[in-house]
Amino acid sequence: MKHLTEYRDTALVEEYLQQLRAITTRPWTIMEICGGQTHSLVRNGILDMLPGNITMVHGPGCPVCVTPLGIIDEAIELASRPQVILCSFGDMLRVPGSVRSLLEVKATGGDVRIVYSPLEAVKIAKDNPDREVVFFAVGFETTAPANALAVIQADKMQLKNFSVLASHVLVPPAMEAILSDPECKINGFLAAGHVCTIMGIEEYYPIAEKYKIPIVVTGFEPVDLLQGILMTVQQLENGVHKVENQYTRVVLREGNLAAQKAIQAVFEVSDRSWRGIGMIPQSGYEVKESYSHYSARQKFKLDLQSTQEHSVCISGSIMKGLKKPHDCPAFGKTCKPEHPLGAPMVSSEGACAAYYQYKSSTETVPLA
Amino acid sequence: MPKLDFDVITMGHGSGGLLTHRLLESGVFNLLKNDQLDQQHDGAILNISGPLAFTTDSYVISPIFFPGGDIGELAVNGSVNDLAMCGAIPKYLSLGFILEEGLPMADFWKILVSIKAASERAGVHVVTGDTKVVEKGKGDGIFINTSGIGELHPSARIHYSRIQPGDKIIVSGFVATHGIAIMSQRKGLEFETTIESDTACLNHLVLRLLDRLGEDVHFMRDPTRGGVATVLNEIAGQRRMGVEIKQRLIPVHPQVEGACEMLGLDPLYVANEGLFIAIVEEGAALTALDILRADELGANAAVIGQVVQAHPGQVVIESPIGGRRVVNYLTGEQLPRIC
Numbered sequence: 001m002k003h004l005t006e007y008r009d010t011a012l013v014e015e016y017l018q019q020l021r022a023i024t025t026r027p028w029t030i031m032e033i034c035g036g037q038t039h040s041l042v043r044n045g046i047l048d049m050l051p052g053n054i055t056m057v058h059g060p061g062c063p064v065c066v067t068p069l070g071i072i073d074e075a076i077e078l079a080s081r082p083q084v085i086l087c088s089f090g091d092m093l094r095v096p097g098s099v100r101s102l103l104e105v106k107a108t109g110g111d112v113r114i115v116y117s118p119l120e121a122v123k124i125a126k127d128n129p130d131r132e133v134v135f136f137a138v139g140f141e142t143t144a145p146a147n148a149l150a151v152i153q154a155d156k157m158q159l160k161n162f163s164v165l166a167s168h169v170l171v172p173p174a175m176e177a178i179l180s181d182p183e184c185k186i187n188g189f190l191a192a193g194h195v196c197t198i199m200g201i202e203e204y205y206p207i208a209e210k211y212k213i214p215i216v217v218t219g220f221e222p223v224d225l226l227q228g229i230l231m232t233v234q235q236l237e238n239g240v241h242k243v244e245n246q247y248t249r250v251v252l253r254e255g256n257l258a259a260q261k262a263i264q265a266v267f268e269v270s271d272r273s274w275r276g277i278g279m280i281p282q283s284g285y286e287v288k289e290s291y292s293h294y295s296a297r298q299k300f301k302l303d304l305q306s307t308q309e310h311s312v313c314i315s316g317s318i319m320k321g322l323k324k325p326h327d328c329p330a331f332g333k334t335c336k337p338e339h340p341l342g343a344p345m346v347s348s349e350g351a352c353a354a355y356y357q358y359k360s361s362t363e364t365v366p367l368a
Numbered sequence: 369m370p371k372l373d374f375d376v377i378t379m380g381h382g383s384g385g386l387l388t389h390r391l392l393e394s395g396v397f398n399l400l401k402n403d404q405l406d407q408q409h410d411g412a413i414l415n416i417s418g419p420l421a422f423t424t425d426s427y428v429i430s431p432i433f434f435p436g437g438d439i440g441e442l443a444v445n446g447s448v449n450d451l452a453m454c455g456a457i458p459k460y461l462s463l464g465f466i467l468e469e470g471l472p473m474a475d476f477w478k479i480l481v482s483i484k485a486a487s488e489r490a491g492v493h494v495v496t497g498d499t500k501v502v503e504k505g506k507g508d509g510i511f512i513n514t515s516g517i518g519e520l521h522p523s524a525r526i527h528y529s530r531i532q533p534g535d536k537i538i539v540s541g542f543v544a545t546h547g548i549a550i551m552s553q554r555k556g557l558e559f560e561t562t563i564e565s566d567t568a569c570l571n572h573l574v575l576r577l578l579d580r581l582g583e584d585v586h587f588m589r590d591p592t593r594g595g596v597a598t599v600l601n602e603i604a605g606q607r608r609m610g611v612e613i614k615q616r617l618i619p620v621h622p623q624v625e626g627a628c629e630m631l632g633l634d635p636l637y638v639a640n641e642g643l644f645i646a647i648v649e650e651g652a653a654l655t656a657l658d659i660l661r662a663d664e665l666g667a668n669a670a671v672i673g674q675v676v677q678a679h680p681g682q683v684v685i686e687s688p689i690g691g692r693r694v695v696n697y698l699t700g701e702q703l704p705r706i707c
Contacts, residue, residue, distance in 0.1 A: 004625075004629065005688075008688045008689055009689075010688070010689050010690055013689040013690070014690075042693065043687065043693060044687040044688070044689055044691045044693075045686075045687045045689075045690070045691015045692045045693045046689070046691055048691060048692070049689075049690070049691050116631075222687075222688075222689045222691075336699075337699035338699045348632075356696075357694075357696050358693040358694055358696075359693065359694065
């Protein structure tokens with residue numbers, strides 16, 4: 001695990017922390033975009049190690065959390081049909097729809113299968129010609145290329161029984177939506193490393209310029225995160241706002257061109273509703289007309305109904321960085337991972353679940 | 369494998385008639401032979417003196433054959449280990465089968481042979497049993513239940529109430545190995561690895577620990593389902609004390625660690641089989657480690673933390689970079705993450 005231990009190096013972590021303490025003169029609020037970054041910050045105890053005047057707020061980059069209720073209901077409706085095999089990434093299964101979750105559909109006889117790659121779903125379709133196989137294509141720009149490839153592959157194999165239920169969302173429009181909120185208090189962003197691995201970093205320049213805000217493309221390991229935070233604070237303290245790349249070992253300026261080509265072949269940008277945030281124009285991918293026979297929404301003539309969130313849940317404000325999980329009256333009381341009222345409590349990458357799972361200790365006792 | 373009338377298990381094998389008789393006679397009785405089983409009575413009559421430990425467990429693992437073992441071996445080791453965790457010396461097992469119509473006879477035979485080998489390794493006798501057959505589609509090939517009886521070790525005093533602040537927490541080997549070996553074989557999740565399940569009988573190793581340390585072993589548990597995190601939470605909750613562990617001290621095989629990173633799983637919640645957690649008197653921890661490490665099964669044993677008075681009911685872990693967080697019970701099943 002050489003490439004992991006290097007980025008969990010205690011001495012380097014301490015060095016970055018010292019530099020942060022030395023340069024920080026004012027309170028700064030920084031948002032990490034990606035749920036994987038939130039998870040790592042909390043899991044490694046980094047939030048409590050940062051200087052007191054640096055506040056991290058947790059962004060909307062948890063695909064499970066932002067998938068709208070209506071699309072989850074669509075997946076549940078499909079999975080309940082006897083001829084359908086619904087394939088999904090694991091952590092979508094527990095997300096509650098308006099009545100039940102995919103796990104409950106599975107428990108009552110629905111054929112719901114966890115896969116790691118959409119290509120496995122294509123194989124399942126090939127092996128089960130008399131069934132309809134639907135892949136629940138959820139995620140940010142990161143998972144879009146593999147989902148696009150699955151459609152391309154199914155097309156090459158002339159599979160008639162494969163389709164995708166697409167619910168792709170895009171990071172830059174969400175950042176703009178957050179920054180446009182008059183209550184926004186965010187001073188800097190850690191951009192999502194893996195999204196930028198696919199898309200590159202160029203689409204962030206106009207945002208940094210328009211909103212005069214530092215954006216640092218950052219990885220997921222403790223050393224990555226602390227270096228990303230340090231680079232952001234250095235910009236803030238020096239009064240500059242530019243796009244920087246901390247995650248250079250993975251992210252190229254232009255991104256992964258082959259992956260982008262696959263996305264462009266299959267998907268087109270569309271308006272998308274985000275759970276907890278609402279409609280953001282041009283913030284998602286939908287299957288293109290030329291591949292519409294691989295769109296489950298078209299194939300099964302699904303009609304997305306708008307559904308209401310639980311009235312107490314403040315997940316929208318949390319994902320916009322306006323509030324913390326602890327600010328919610330339901331947090332840890334009526335809203336727990338076993339009975340989530342909103343999606344950030346469901347996925348391990350959701351801010352509420354991460355706080356609930358890892359942060360209930362207030363004691364600081366030295367270890368022997 | 370003896371010559372049997374059918375290539376697969378049929379409903380007739382559970383009828384109690386001739387087919388059942390032949391299956392048991394040529395299969396189970398002949399293979400697992402011992403004085404008590406040879407009586408072929410409805411139950412076993414046993415001679416035991418002193419305090420006993422008694423346990424039961426059911427085995428429904430899928431797939432039934434996995435790298436490093438099968439459901440038969442697991443069913444023996446599981447109940448043997450549960451007895452050992454009580455501080456008992458396992459003696460007798462019962463063996464109940466629920467077979468699904470259509471199970472290949474060769475598979476059933478293979479499982480029986482593996483039960484025999486595991487019982488011999490553990491030094492236990494299968495003294496009574498039962499076989500039922502359910503219709504195709506109403507089982508998953510084979511389910512096994514074993515119950516076990518053991519004699520308490522004379523100097524064992526294993527109980528939650530004996531856990532004290534200062535006690536050291538020891539794991540007997542690599543964590544999360546079994547769960548990852550099984551997961552690598554599950555349909556739809558297959559990945560290439562040479563990881564094998566750690567299923568093993570722990571009773572001989574535990575016996576050596578008790579012989580040497582006696583009452584200094586305050587508590588033992590094998591962290592099967594729910595993994596190490598669940599057992600530590602149970603300890604913290606039951607005893608109303610805190611548990612402190614350090615992530616960098618927890619032994620995880622590099623391949624298992626890699627698989628966990630890839631799948632988005634926390635090794636602390638992944639199931640184990642041939643592993644146990646021992647809570648020992650602070651001053652006895654090094655001796656305990658020496659005893660464990662002298663055995664192949666305990667070669668990777670490590671002290672991972674201690675029991676503390678602070679934060680009662682909570683398990684707190686120090687991350688590799690020195691941050692601290694709570695380790696809670698897992699909600700539901702650990703599900704792989706999207707990205």
